[in-house]
Amino acid sequence: MAETTGSRPRGVLLPLALAQFICSFAGSNMNVMITDISADLNTTVHGVQVTITIFLLVMAALMIPGGKLTDRYGRKRCFVVGLAVYGVGAVLSALAPALGVLILGNSILEGVGTALLIPPVYILSTLLFTETSSRARAFGAIMAMGGIGAAAGPLIGGLITSGLSWRAAFGFQALVIVAIILLSRRITDPLPADPTRPFDLGGAILSAVGLILFVMGILAADDNFWLMLALLALGAMFLAWFFVSCRNKERAGHEPLLSTGLFRNRTSNLGLVTQNIQWLLLMGTSFVVSAYLQVVRGYNAIETGVIFTAATIGLLVSSLSAGRLARRRAARTLIMGGFLVTIIGVVVLLALAGSALNPWAFAPGLLLIGLGLGVMLTPSVNVVQSSFGEELQGEISGLSRSVSNLGSSLGTAVAGTILVADPGGHAYAAAMSVLAAIGLGGLLAAALLPRRTVSAPPVASRDT
8 A cells, every 4th residue: 555645644644643632631631520520510529430430431342343343334434423423422521411411421422432433543544654664653643642631631621620610621622523523534544445344243242241341340449359350250251252252253254353363463462462551551650640649749630730741741752753763773672662761760750759849859750751651652553553454454453442441441440459458658659669560561571572573464364
């Protein structure tokens, strides 16, 4: 497939990057609006937390089927439909008179919209940017915007909520969605839709149930240890059933929801592990440091967001350098370097911030964490997406996004469990130390990647 030239790549990339930004922003900015929403809608903090939880469950359930639907209905069509559903959900959330309407708008419609629009972001980037460095630049811009949305979400959400209201934050999301839809007119789907492609409904149900149970288990980690284990075991059982179902369908000559060949690619599997741990570190660090600043140091949402600017800057600088770094260094080197810098950042954060009263003592550690995460987010995505040809892009994109979302949920759950178990000041240091140890696991997975990764041919066989 020919590489897009001239001004077209930038015109195509902008709506894709903005789409990742707004979805990441939506996933993190709600944390600073919980009190305002609960007071305005005459509900409890727990009620708003349920809204956030359902949003995570809907995304987890539908991300893999959402990726598969792009083959049948087209990547751009799914992207635009997902944006429209998300936008309706944002407007409904802004106007919500009660918690039930907020759940419908934010948890259901925005969750469904996200599951439809995010897989096409990565599929279109893979298909439109075929040269290694240009694809790395594209993924770098998208991951930078995603990281900024996640890291700066509390600050932007706090500013909007404090200056206007929590409803205005949803109005902001709706306005961005309208802008993306207008900008997406420049996108041309590089592959025609194939309405004859079968859709594995049974596999979609099994994968959805398995992922919902698994995410529920992760979210139950800070409430009930035995419930967590039971839900994780049930989730694993359904996901194993889903895998066996896919294998049996392939042997019978039918097309499953996911090709089992996706799981036989060692490079992709290792890349998925690094993706999971990267998002675990990003969301886990954000949760722990935010809780520490607000609970122990007594900072408000805006002050906390300002301190996080160091991590946002680091992530932005390193992500936007992805194209140049990809030309100079192998993906394995970049991912290993990213994990190493991130772990060093956690150590610096613990050493400086724990004993200093000056809030800017957090800056060096957060800057290093942001730089490290930005360096490796892009090559990890590139390694996974480039491991397969055009025919499997819908499937691997949905799987990749599900793995990343599980990492985000797991990061918050791990950190929350440690903080709840020991609410004293030492719990925050313990949580960050655990995150650093998990980061070492990511470093090991990165070290097992091949020194040079080779992109798959344009079309891949379904049984390889």
